[in-house]
Amino acid sequence: MLFNLLTDEASESFVPTLIISIVAILLIIGIMVVLCFVTKKLNTRSIVFAGITIALSFCLSYIKFSPVENGGSITLAxxxxxxxxxxxxxxxxxxxxxxxHGLLQFIQEPYVLTPVTFIFDYVLAFGSIAVAPLFKKIPQKTVALACGIVAVYIVRFISHFVSGLIYYADMPLSQSIPLSAAYQATYVPLDCA
Incomplete structure (x- = not known):
């Protein structure tokens, strides 16, 4: 992206992507402020743990087994x-x-069609991580965590699926629904494994 700015090869999508990247960075800063001041449950230890897990997830997202053509990839957990x-x-x-984490994924490899697809592909898809603790009441902790992981990826799949419907909006629903489902099925379930 910076290469395009420094050379004459700037594309038409550079300016909107730059603007969305700046907004994403500002959102990350805003999230950190909210995390520090609004949430009473968090202490210094939990905030540091959040930062470490986000950084670790971000590093692991660079280990890609199979990038998919129009966005999405299979990463190492x-x-x-x-x-x-x-x-x-x-x-x-x-x-x-x-x-x-989702906003960092956008900054890592920005791919956006509309602001709505940005919300579905980055904010909601990665925000789906929040459903992981919904199964904590299951007595076996490994089963509870596994159910949480599966739930996260189901919500993530649905979010990417809706974004795919927007991507294939010029087609009739009878074609766009199976296309979006098939495309998401090429990487989301494998990324979960």
Missing amino acids: SMLPVIIYAYFYGFGPGLLCGVC
Whole structure:
């Protein structure tokens, strides 16, 4: 992206992507402020743990086995650290941690068609991490965590699926629904494994 700015090869999508990137960075800063001041449940230790898990997830997201052509990739358990954080600290902190991770994913490889697809692909898809603690009451902790992980990826799949419907909006629904489902099925379930 910076290369395009410094050369004459700037594309038409550079300016909107730059603006959305700046907004994403400001949102991350805002999330950190909310995390520090609004949430009473969090202390210094939990905030540091959030930062470490986000950083670890971000690093793991660079280990890609199979990037998909129009966005999406299969990574080495890149969401697992933030899912574990959400599982232990709850819905609210998990949501903030997940959205922060999603915004970093956008900054890492920006791909956006419209502001609505940005929300579905980055904010809601990665915010789905917040559903991980919903199964904490299951007595076997490994089963509870596994159910939480599966739930996260189901919500993430649905979010990317809706974004795919917007991507294929020029087609009739009878074609766009199976296309979006098939496209998301090429990487979301494998990223979960």
